[in-house]
Amino acid sequence: DQQVKQNSPSLSVQEGRISILNCDYTNSMFDYFLWYKKYPAEGPTFLISISSIKDKNEDGRFTVFLNKSAKHLSLHIVPSQPGDSAVYFCAAPYSGGGADGLTFGKGTHLIIQP
Amino acid sequence: KAGVTQTPRYLIKTRGQQVTLSCSPISGHRSVSWYQQTPGQGLQFLFEYFSETQRNKGNFPGRFSGRQFSNSRSEMNVSTLELGDSALYLCASSVVGIYYEQYFGPGTRLTVT
Numbered sequence: 334d335q336q337v338k339q340n341s342p343s344l345s346v347q348e349g350r351i352s353i354l355n356c357d358y359t360n361s362m363f364d365y366f367l368w369y370k371k372y373p374a375e376g377p378t379f380l381i382s383i384s385s386i387k388d389k390n391e392d393g394r395f396t397v398f399l400n401k402s403a404k405h406l407s408l409h410i411v412p413s414q415p416g417d418s419a420v421y422f423c424a425a426p427y428s429g430g431g432a433d434g435l436t437f438g439k440g441t442h443l444i445i446q447p
Numbered sequence: 448k449a450g451v452t453q454t455p456r457y458l459i460k461t462r463g464q465q466v467t468l469s470c471s472p473i474s475g476h477r478s479v480s481w482y483q484q485t486p487g488q489g490l491q492f493l494f495e496y497f498s499e500t501q502r503n504k505g506n507f508p509g510r511f512s513g514r515q516f517s518n519s520r521s522e523m524n525v526s527t528l529e530l531g532d533s534a535l536y537l538c539a540s541s542v543v544g545i546y547y548e549q550y551f552g553p554g555t556r557l558t559v560t
Contacts, residue, residue, distance in 0.1 A: 367548070376451070376537050376551025377490070422490060434492030434503045435480065435549070 336360045337425055339438035347446050352410040354441050356423035359404065363425040368397060368408050371420045371440070380421070381408070410443075418445045449473065451540050451552035459558045465526040468555045472519050472540030478502075479521040480549060481513060484535040493536075496521055497543075525557075533559045 338357045346352045356366075364385040369377035383390040383397045383406065390397050396409045410417055420440045427436055452471045460466050472479050480503075481493040492505040496515035513523040519540070525532055535556050539549035 369551075374553065376539070376553050378551070379548040382548070424490075434495060434505045435482075436492065437482075437490035439489035 336427065337423060337436050337438040339423060339441050341441050342439070343442040343444065345444045345446055346413050348415060349412045352413045352417065352443055352445070354408040354421050354443065356406045356408075356438055357404060358406075358425060360425070360427060361404065363427060365426055366397070366399065366406055367424045369422045369424060371422065377422060413445050415445050415447065418443060451538060451550050453538050453552040453555050455555060456553065457556045459560060460528050461560055462528055462530060464528050465524065466528060466557060467522055467524045468536055468557070470521045470523075470538030470552060472521070473550055476540035476542055476550070477519055478541045478543055479515055479519060480539045480541075481521070481523050482537040482539065483507075484537060484554070490537070493523065528559045530559050533557060
């Protein structure tokens, strides 16, 4: 059962506009969330994180919003740039169910159009 | 600071064989985690080592094992390879563990024929 879900496999956004990537989770015990970006042939790169005690965290062009009641988080990129084209993963550390670790969504491929 | 390095980058093995992959973390990082990435399942957590001890483990069969050395370098081993083990294996290091920013290596692409 996938506890972190990214329901959009891909997203196309025009350069300069806002990119919004969404992530839903099912486990209410999650208390920390991370976003990673991955280019082809490279490992994922940490982007931004948020603790469940906050509902927003901002770092430059990147902002993550957390809605605990909806079990939903989103990553906003403003303005979108060509170098933002990559696969974005949302992730959460978890413990329980016989497994402990970091669980990832399946990723959203963001394509920035010129 | 040098990044996370993984060797080899590419590997082709035959069903039934075993394989060992290596990971050197960033200097000063004591936590090393391993992940398997496949098109169907995405990124899945294998295990995490800290100070030579396996601290966390994902839902993978016992054919997947690992270890960490005193210098924090880590190896993972897969025995009796199956076709479904074909994947990108990623190693990540962090200062203290999975709740913190992890730095990933480029991965080892394993193909099982």
